[in-house]
Amino acid sequence: MLVRKDFWSLICRGRKKRIVTLVIVFLFLLNAMFYVSIELYNSVSKRKNKEPWYDSLHFDKNSYVDESGMRVIVGHYVGGSKGGNLSDEVINSNNYAPVPGAGEGGRPVQLSPRELITAHELYSLHSYNILVSDKIAINRSLPDMRGESCKNVVFDLEKLPTATVIIVFHNEAWSTLMRTVMSVINRSDERLLDQIILVDDASERRYLKEELDEAIAKLDRVQILRNPTRTGLVGARLMGAKRATGDVLVFLDAHCEVTIGWLEPLLDRAGSEDVFICPHIDLLSEDTLAYTKSIDAHWGAFSWRLHFRWLIPSSSVIKKKLENPAKPYPTPAMAGGLFAVKKSLFWKLGGYDKGMIIWGAENLELSWRAWQCGARVEITSCSRVGHIFRRHSPYKYPGGVAKVLNSNLARAASVWMDQWADFFYKFNPSVAEIRDKQEIGDRVDLRSQLNCKSFNWYLKNVWPQHFFPTADRWFGRIKNGKTNCIGVTPGTPGLGGPAATVSCGGDLDLDSLLVFTPEGQLMADEGLCLEQGNGRAVWKSCSDSSKQIWIQKGPRLRTSDGLCLTLIDVDESKSEVTVGYPLTAMKCTLDTKQIWHFERVPWR
Ligand code: LR7
Ligand code: MN
DSSP, rough: OOHHHHHHHHHHHHHHHHHHHHHHHHHHHHHHHHHHHHHHHHHHHHOOSSSSGGGGGOGOOOOOOOTTEEESSSOOOOOEEEOOOHHHHHHHHHOOOOOTTGGGOOOOOOHHHHHHHHHHHHHHTTOHHHHHHHHHHHHHHOOOOOHHHHOOOOTTTTTSSEEEEEEESOOOOOHHHHHHHHHHTTTOOOEEEEEEEEEEEEEOGGSSSSHHHHHHHHHHEEEEEEEOOBBBBBHHHHHHTTTTSSSEEEEEEESSEEEEEHHHHHHHHHHHTTEEEEEEEEEOOTOOOOOEOOEEEEEEEETTTEEEEOOOOOOOHHHHHHHHTTTTTEEEESSSSSSEEEEHHHHTSSSTTTOOOOOSSSSHHHHHHHTTTTTTTEEEEEEEEEEESSSSOSSSOTTTTHHHHHHHHHHHHHOTTTTHHHHHHHHHHHHHTTTTGGOOHHHHHHHHTTOOOOOOIIIIIIOOOOOOOOOTTTEEEEEEEETTEEEETTTOOOOEEEEEEEEOOTTTTTGEEEOOOOTHHHEEEEGGEEEOOOEEEEEEEOOOOOGOEEEETTTTTEETTTTTEEOOOOOTOOOOOOOOOOOEEOOOOOGGGGGGGEEEOOOO
């Protein structure tokens, strides 16, 4: 056996031994000092941080906006998950088992490593963490998320209209659905809440049958309707709306939680006959169900491919909002799931397009219809509602997600977008293919009966900051040499960022096509504009910054400071043609790296 002495003599002897001992002691002391200072720092910074925990969370930047100021929230889903290899027993059982205190105050729930494995296995069922949801009481508490100016507004409850809250669902988890319902019951004044209508869009899960009926029967003013066959959310919402007895229809997704004071600002505004009013949508984390504030000012719009997007509002809207944060502000489009509207206005404007199936596009259709037919779409920051954003759709899309979505998009575009429908179809041939299959006669009639305005009017007046091509905007490719085009590198993390050339595609390739406005903005899809940054051109959310102005002087693009857009870091020694060269504004020279060819492409 090796004794200690032998061990030491093996590695060192005499003076060396002393040095090694000293080094070990020194390392030990250093380590100890490190721990003490970390602890000290923690306790001091904890003391400094007196605000409640949720105030330190401004918004979950990564899951809401990116560097350019926008992000996919309601995207085009990967649908069709059946729940993997889960057994029928697992899929159909309700495992709601609240743990005292879990998630109270909107706090996150953390799972043990073992539970995390189970949560992971169950994830595909709902595309959010069902284990966490089942641990949180269905009547959990939430903080007051309103800004100070909102808390000071006084409403005369006797004068406000009453609400019918409509919640449609398909295969929703029991606990999230019930938490949505309970949050409405607990945080709505009795005088204002006429009824809650749940519409089951032909769910298959066993726990959503008698078990749900029994739970609902115990609640006052709540009723449940069952759609005999699955129509999708439009059909289900129409079913609910037809049975509504309240003055105002308030729609919510089935995985929401409303916070204190949510209903009054909605009803106050929805009382008037010309507005669709949306709450400020906060985030319920799909992993921990923590309630997190979303960015203060956002408005809804859409990309060239008609994907719904959140954008930073125009500077005039932001200015007005700062002057009076409690006042509702206009938005070009709504996200779709959470809004209030006077029942009479909803029906006067044609309810919903019944031809839209399952999911998607009805939010844009409703927004365009509202604006073009004399109403408005607004957001009030004083009504705060949390919603679980999901990255994937957990349910099936009969015929596939693309087919469903494309036919809905075709309906919306054909009825409302005029020339811009042609733009959409030109660059989305798979949608163009099914364009003529849509029976939209009655929706076109509705548009003319209501005497609705054009899409051109909408773009000009409701969304003047839009990034679509128009008659007076140049559209096409801007090329250096044969292969390098100005464009947004596809798949750039978080969109935007440093600008480099992309490979010039064909005439249908939106990635290398740009809008060039008479004012000098170079716009790509997704509302990104080319901006001269510090030593490097970048793609940024379009704004009125002078750094986004590029003046065409012959074959050159000049900034307001008189610099020229230049391709840099070109490796002349390389014989093969490459792309991906950085762009920046530099002193104008005769160099070909500043020579651009403008190739116009018809946009429709
Ligand atoms: O076949 C279906 N039948 C249904 O009843 C498919 C869905 N549904 C229900 C579903 O259970 C849910 O309650 O419809 C509701 C909406 O479906 P989600 O939650 O899958 O949609 P989403 O939140 O991802 O998508 C947004 O865009 C949709 C486009 O059709 C709808 O307008 C959603 O209501 C809308 N959600 C929001 O606006 C919430 C805020 C998200 C943001 C931003
Ligand atoms: Mn939703």
